[in-house]
Amino acid sequence: MDLLQIVIVFGVFFLIMAAVYSIINAGQQSALLRSVTAAAGALRRQAGEPGWRQVPDDEDVPVGRMSASERTRRAAVAGTCEGRTVRAAVFSSMVPSGRYQGVPHGGVAVLGLVVAVDVPELSGDLRMDPPKASRGYEMSGGLAPLVAGDTEKKLLAQLKSYQPPAVDIADGVACFTFTDMDLAEQVDELAGLACDVVDILVDVRKSVPPGGE
Numbered sequence: 001m002d003l004l005q006i007v008i009v010f011g012v013f014f015l016i017m018a019a020v021y022s023i024i025n026a027g028q029q030s031a032l033l034r035s036v037t038a039a040a041g042a043l044r045r046q047a048g049e050p051g052w053r054q055v056p057d058d059e060d061v062p063v064g065r066m067s068a069s070e071r072t073r074r075a076a077v078a079g080t081c082e083g084r085t086v087r088a089a090v091f092s093s094m095v096p097s098g099r100y101q102g103v104p105h106g107g108v109a110v111l112g113l114v115v116a117v118d119v120p121e122l123s124g125d126l127r128m129d130p131p132k133a134s135r136g137y138e139m140s141g142g143l144a145p146l147v148a149g150d151t152e153k154k155l156l157a158q159l160k161s162y163q164p165p166a167v168d169i170a171d172g173v174a175c176f177t178f179t180d181m182d183l184a185e186q187v188d189e190l191a192g193l194a195c196d197v198v199d200i201l202v203d204v205r206k207s208v209p210p211g212g213e
Contacts, residue, residue, distance in 0.1 A: 036111050039090045039184035040074035046088075046187045052079040055087065062116035064175035065166045066091040071112075081191040082199070085118040088187050113178040115165075115190045119198040120172040122205060128167035143169060146204045158197050162190065167197070174198045 047054035055061055055076035063071065076089035091112045124142035131137055136156065139147055147155060159165065162183060165176040176194050183190060 035181040036074055036090060036092045036109075039111075039113060039181035042184035043075040043077050043088060043090055043187065046184075047077045049188075052077050052187075055089070061087045061089045062114060062173050062175050063089070063091065064112065064114035064116065064168055064177035066093060066110075066112040066114060066177065070094070077187065079191065081117070081188075082195045084195055084198070086191045086194065087116045088184075088190070089114050089116075090181070090184060111179060111181055113181060113184055113190075115176045115178070115187070115194050117174045117176075117191070117194045117198050118172060119169065119174050119202065121202045122169055122172065122174070122198065124169070126167065126169040126201075130164045130166050137164070137167075141169070143201065143205075146201055151200060151204050154200050155197055158193055158200070162186075162193065169198075169201075 044054060046052050055078050057073070059076075061073070061076045061078070071091045071093040074090040074092060076087060078085065078087045080086060091114065093110050093112075094108065122143060126141040126143035126147070127139065128147070129138040136152075137147075137159075159167070163178055163180040165178045168175045168177070174194060174197070176190070176197075178190070
C-alpha cells in the first residue's frame with residue numbers, strides 16, 4: 001500500500017468516525033431537549049397547584065449556577081414555603097464543546113433546574129460546590145464558617161436526600177441548582193428542602209455572636 005492509499009484510508013476512517021460522532025451527539029442533544037421540555041411542562045402544571053403561579057417572561061427569577069452562561073428560560077413558577085418566597089425555573093444553554101486555536105467550536109447543551117428561596121436574614125455569601133467522588137461539598141464565602149461540625153452534617157443529610165445541588169447564597173437569596181430534570185416533578189419537595197437548609201443556617205447565624213464567625 002503506497003502513501004496515497006494510506007492517506008485515503010485514514011481520510012475515510014476519520015470521515016466515518018466524524019459521522020458516527022455527529023449521530024451520537026445529535027441523539028444526546030435530542031434526549032436533552034426532550035428532558036428539558038418535560039421539566040418545563042412539570043413546572044407549568046405546578047403553577048396550577050394552590051399557592052403557586054406561573055412567572056411571566058418579563059419577570060426576573062434567580063438563575064443560580066446558570067448565571068455564567070447564555071441561557072433560555074423554559075418555564076418558571078413562584079410560590080411560598082414556610083412563609084418564604086420560593087421560585088423555581090428550568091433553564092437551558094449551549095456552551096462550546098471545545099476550542100481550536102483559541103476559537104470556541106461545537107456546542108453542548110447544559111440544563112439547570114434552579115430553586116431559589118428568599119432569606120434576608122443571611123446577608124453574607126456562600127458557595128457550595130457539589131461533591132465529587134467520595135469528597136464532600138467544597139465551600140467558600142463569608143458564610144462558609146457557619147457550615148461546620150454538626151451543622152455541616154445536617155446540611156449534607158438534607159442535600160443528599162436528592163441529587164446534591166450546587167448551592168449559592170448572595171444578596172439575601174439562596175439558589176439550589178439541580179441538573180436532574182426529573183426533579184421538576186417534585187418542586188414542592190425541593191422547596192421544602194431549600195427552606196430546611198436555609199433555616200438551619202439562619203438558626204446557626206442567630207446563635208453566633210457578632211464577629212464570632
